[in-house]
Amino acid sequence: MTSQQQNAPRASARARRSRVNPMASVAVITAAALVGVGVLAVQANGSAPDKAPAAVVAAKQPVVSTNQSGQTVAPAPDPALALPASSGKGKRVVYSLSKSRIWLVGADEKVQLSAQAVPGTVTPDAGNYEVSKWYATHQGADGAAVQYEVLWGSKKSGENEFAFDAIASLPGDQLPSKPASGTKTGGVRLTQNDAQAVWQFATVKGTAVVVVP
Numbered sequence: 001m002t003s004q005q006q007n008a009p010r011a012s013a014r015a016r017r018s019r020v021n022p023m024a025s026v027a028v029i030t031a032a033a034l035v036g037v038g039v040l041a042v043q044a045n046g047s048a049p050d051k052a053p054a055a056v057v058a059a060k061q062p063v064v065s066t067n068q069s070g071q072t073v074a075p076a077p078d079p080a081l082a083l084p085a086s087s088g089k090g091k092r093v094v095y096s097l098s099k100s101r102i103w104l105v106g107a108d109e110k111v112q113l114s115a116q117a118v119p120g121t122v123t124p125d126a127g128n129y130e131v132s133k134w135y136a137t138h139q140g141a142d143g144a145a146v147q148y149e150v151l152w153g154s155k156k157s158g159e160n161e162f163a164f165d166a167i168a169s170l171p172g173d174q175l176p177s178k179p180a181s182g183t184k185t186g187g188v189r190l191t192q193n194d195a196q197a198v199w200q201f202a203t204v205k206g207t208a209v210v211v212v213p
Helices: 003-007 013-018 022-047 192-202
Strands: 092-096 101-105 111-116 127-139 145-154 162-167 187-190 208-212
Touching: 092 192, 101 192, 111 192, 127 192, 145 187, 145 192, 162 192, 187 192
Parallel strands: 092 208, 162 187
Antiparallel strands: 092 101, 101 111, 127 145, 127 208, 145 162
16 A cells, blocks of 8 residues: 555545435426425415406495494385285285385284385276286287286286286396387286296185285
8 A cells, every 4th residue: 555545535435425416416406396386386386376256246235223221223224115005904915006015914913024016007096906827828908928927906806807817937036127018918027036936836726915005
């Protein structure tokens, strides 16, 4: 062994073990970079939905008032929705000509439904009538295709000049337009949803219909 070999410092076993193949280092760094990019992509995908979220509509809160004692006072009912006075007794359908509105009143005198209506071109007189017939689908006197038609007329004559019904082609919650001028119909038009409620309530022969001014 030469003196140079004797004097050359010996690499410690730890130093030898710490040496890493340069190509392996590049591979590790590249893999780490790819993993980082993948994580960022996942995070970005999670924070950006395919479709923009629908706008949240805040529900209208009822106006609450209190009296001098701090007790909650219930809001006054809308007079337009109140059942008209002198509109009969017992189970009945009440139709107001001036308000273009109907009410379904149970035998217990509780209102089960109040709904807006579109009057026909033939107006009934104020008074008491009875349900006599009904059709799931039919054709109105104005030629319109209707459904949930409940016919009613005078107790004395048994006429079927008037009806509660709905235009078959409209969405369930849409009121129809007024009948065209020149047409003749006694159909009192409702939304499909409301007409179906009347159908379920009044399709018993003799059910009272009370028309008020």
